[in-house]
Amino acid sequence: xxxxxxxxxxxxxxxxxxxxxxxxxxxxxxxxxxxxxxxxxxxxxxxxx
Amino acid sequence: xxxxxxxxxxxxxxxxxxxxxxxxxxxxxxxxxxxxxxxxxxxxxxxxxxxxxxxxxxxxxxxxxxxxxxxxxxxxxxxxxxxxxxxxxxxxxxxxxxxxxxxxxxxxxxxxxxxxxxxxxxxxxxxxxxxxxxxxxxxxxxxxxxxxxxxxxxxxxxxxxxxxxxxxxxxxxxxxxxxxxxxxxxxxxxxxxxxxxxxxxxxxxxxxxxxxxxxxxxxxxxxxxxxxxxxxxxxxxxxxxxxxxxxxxxxxxxxxxxxxxxxxxxxxxxxxxxxxxxxxxxxxxxxxxxxxxxxxxxxxxxxxxxxxxxxxxxxxxxxxxxxxxxxxxxxxxxxxxxxxxxxxxxxxxxxxxxxxxxxxxxxx
Numbered sequence: 206x207x208x209x210x211x212x213x214x215x216x217x218x219x220x221x222x223x224x225x226x227x228x229x230x231x232x233x234x235x236x237x238x239x240x241x242x243x244x245x246x247x248x249x250x251x252x253x254x
Numbered sequence: 255x256x257x258x259x260x261x262x263x264x265x266x267x268x269x270x271x272x273x274x275x276x277x278x279x280x281x282x283x284x285x286x287x288x289x290x291x292x293x294x295x296x297x298x299x300x301x302x303x304x305x306x307x308x309x310x311x312x313x314x315x316x317x318x319x320x321x322x323x324x325x326x327x328x329x330x331x332x333x334x335x336x337x338x339x340x341x342x343x344x345x346x347x348x349x350x351x352x353x354x355x356x357x358x359x360x361x362x363x364x365x366x367x368x369x370x371x372x373x374x375x376x377x378x379x380x381x382x383x384x385x386x387x388x389x390x391x392x393x394x395x396x397x398x399x400x401x402x403x404x405x406x407x408x409x410x411x412x413x414x415x416x417x418x419x420x421x422x423x424x425x426x427x428x429x430x431x432x433x434x435x436x437x438x439x440x441x442x443x444x445x446x447x448x449x450x451x452x453x454x455x456x457x458x459x460x461x462x463x464x465x466x467x468x469x470x471x472x473x474x475x476x477x478x479x480x481x482x483x484x485x486x487x488x489x490x491x492x493x494x495x496x497x498x499x500x501x502x503x504x505x506x507x508x509x510x511x512x513x514x515x516x517x518x519x520x521x522x523x524x525x526x527x528x529x530x531x532x533x534x535x536x537x538x539x540x541x542x543x544x545x546x547x548x549x550x551x552x553x554x555x556x557x558x559x560x561x562x563x564x565x566x567x568x569x570x571x572x573x574x575x576x577x578x579x580x581x582x583x584x585x586x587x588x589x590x591x592x593x594x595x596x597x598x599x600x601x602x603x604x605x606x607x608x609x610x611x612x613x614x615x616x617x618x
Contacts, residue, residue, distance in 0.1 A: 223264035227272050234280075238320060241481030 277473065284472040291317045291479030293361055294330050295469065296388075298434055298454040304402055305434045305452065306334040306388055308460070316361040319596045320480060327364045333406070338366045341384050341407060350383045350616075351403045353396045354415030357540070358387025362599050369600075372609035377616065384409070391435055393522045394424035398436035398452065400526060411534040413612070414526070416563065418501035418540070418556055421515045422508050424522060426450050438518050447521050501542055502598060505555035512558065520566050527570040534573065536615075538608070539563050541578040543592055546585050551578075580611055 216224055284290040293316045297308040307330045318324035332340040336359055352358055352370040360368035370385035377383065384407065386399050396414050403409055423429045426437040434455040438447040459465035468474050477483050508515070527535055545554040560576055567574035581592060584607060592604035600608065 221264075222261050223269040223272075226265065226269045227276060230273060230276065237477060237481050237483060237486070241320070241477075241483055241486050 280473045281471060284476040288320075288322045288476070288480075289315065289317050289325070290322075290472040290476035291315075292472075292475060293479070294328060294336070295459050295466075296455075297334065297460050298452075298458070299334070300454065302402060303398070303436075303452040305391075305455070306386075307336065309334050317480060318362055318594075322480065324362060324594060324596060324601075326360075326362055326367075328361055329365045335384075335386055336361065336365055337385050338371050343407065344382045344409075347379055348381045348411065349407060349409040350377075350381050350411040350413060351400075351407065351409040352383065352385045352387075352413045352415060353399045353403065354385075354387045355391040355395075355417065355420070356387065356389035357417055357599055358385050358415050359389050360387065360599070360605065361389075362594070362597050363602050363605055367602050367605060369605040369609040369612070372606060373612055376609070376613050381411075381616075387415075390423075390432065392423035392429075392432070392437075393420040393519065394437045394449070395435035395452075396420070397449075397522055397526055397529075400530065404530070409533065411536065411616075412526075412530055413536045413538060416537055416539040418542070418559060419503045421519055421559065422503070422511055425511075425514060425518050428511060428514075438521060440514060440518070447518060500544060500554065501540070501556050503556075509555065509558070516562055519562060520569075523566045523572060524570055527572050536573040536575065537563060537567055538575045538612070539577060541576070541581040543581060543598075546578075546582050547591060551582060575611065575615060577608065577611065581607070 212224075212228060216222055292314045294311050294314065295308040296305060298305045309330060311330065313327065313329045316324075316326050316328060318326075328336050329338060331337045335341075350370075350373070352373070358368070358370065365371070368385065370383050374381070374383035384403075386403060388395075391399070393414075393416065400412055400414075403412070423432055424438055426433070426439040429437070433450065433453050436452050437450045439450050440447055454461065456462075459469055523537070539560060542551065542554045542556045542560075545551045545556075560578060564574060564576065566572075585591070590603055592600050592607060594601045
């Protein structure tokens with residue numbers, strides 16, 4: 206959480222809010238990589254494609 | 255106002271191009287460094303009412319895991335199934351058709367490492383072996399597949415590869431979302447089943463342009479196929495569905511439908527046997543493998559399914575191979591699981607094991 210706070214203050218102080226979308230996308234990807242792909246039991250079904 | 259405009263200008267001129275470059279880098283990364291899973295698209299063939307694979311792509315690789323730890327080659331043949339060779343009319347030897355779901359589709363092993371092909375390697379030229387597998391298919395769809403196989407290739411032996419979710423998913427009222435497969439519809443007042451006609455699934459990429467476009471992106475395929483984000487959502491909603499699973503079903507939910515499942519399975523096995531009375535019909539049933547690994551086989555909630563299959567096969571004189579005892583014996587002896595830690599389907603060892611069981615059985 207500390208790093209997120211630091212990033213926020215960095216963006217605020219330097220007025221670099223344009224960085225926010227990039228940080229959000231990278232953060233989401235990180236969360237997905239950590240929590241995703243964990244189900245070995247669920248059936249292998251890809252009806253979407 | 256001026257400040258807001260400045261932020262918006264920065265987002266437009268700096269953030270968006272940065273994001274685009276980021277996506278481009280991710281796209282290249284998931285194409286060449288950690289290759290995203292790239293399985294062939296499903297395709298509903300209206301003339302046959304058959305859901306198999308699109309014919310436009312012949313081969314590729316499915317990868318499994320965050321780091322693409324498993325990489326398996328697939329090949330779509332002339333009849334749109336994942337198999338190493340093209341199918342042809344077999345006249346001078348006996349033909350075995352192996353029918354199943356994702357275990358026979360077998361995207362988690364190389365196409366020449368799945369058990370029907372291993373069986374072929376061992377039994378050819380006395381026998382030819384073809385495989386017909388599509389993930390999500392259930393016992394009712396196996397009936398549909400057997401008719402399709404009989405119409406086109408007229409095999410001498412039909413092997414039905416059964417797993418635990420094959421029973422309940424055969425019933426339309428329990429799984430109406432599987433309407434693209436043949437299912438049984440139950441009429442409660444008359445206590446009879448009728449067969450549904452498979453209908454196309456209009457939400458698939460076959461019918462939806464944006465999905466076809468999206469699927470071309472390696473980054474998207476990584477999220478969807480490797481990280482399994484759609485399942486992540488389900489897991490969060492259901493609070494960890496995996497804990498409730500045994501085999502590949504929720505045994506408590508399925509047990510509630512036991513009577514209906516028994517009736518429908520009886521109907522399906524009886525119909526398969528009646529329609530193939532001149533052929534050998536063999537049902538092969540996967541073991542409750544996770545109970546074997548945990549040494550909790552006696553407490554498995556799936557026993558009734560094995561009892562049910564044994565009794566129904568006895569009733570209609572169908573050949574039946576239950577993999578529970580041989581798998582248990584092998585696991586106790588070698589301590590080797592039949593699937594990887596990343597996926598519950600059989601891995602190469604599992605396919606090899608089942609192939610050997612069938613080679614022994616067929617040569618007796």
